[in-house]
Amino acid sequence: MSKAKGLGRATQKIVERAGTEISYMVGNATEKSLEYADKIDQMSRGAVAIESGRALGSTAYQAAEDIARNDKICAGACLVASVCEVVAGSSAMIKYPGAMKVYFVSKTISVSCIRFRNLCRNAKGEISPC
Secondary structure, eight states: OOHHHHHHHHHHHHHHHHHHHHHHHHHHHHHHHHHHHHHHHHHHHHHHHHHHHHHHHHHHHHHHHHHHTTOHHHHHHHHHHHHHHHHHHHHHHSOOTTHHHHHHHHHHHHHHHHHHHHHHHHHTTSSTTO
C-alpha cells in the first residue's frame, strides 16, 4: 500500500468516525426535543382539563341554584353545560383521533348554554321560554 493510499484510508476513517459522532449528537438532541414536546403536550392538556374542572364546578353550582329556585329552563341549560364540561375535560386528557375537535365542540356548547342561562335568568319573563 502506498503512502497516499494509507493517508487516504486514515482520512476516510477519521471522517467516518467524526460523522458517526455528529450523527449521534444530532440524534440525541432530536430525542431530547421529542421528550420535551411530549412534556409540553401533557402540561397543556392538564391545564385544559383543570379549566374544564373549574367550569364544571361553576356550572354545577349554578344548576344547584336554579334547581333551588325551581327554574327548569336554566337548570336544564346548566346540566347540559356540565355534561359538556365532563366531555371536554375527558377529551383533553385522553389522546384519540379528533380529541381536540370534540373538546372545542363540547366547550362551545357549554359556553353557549351558560350564556343562554345567564340571559334567560336576567330576562325576568321578557323572553318566551324564560
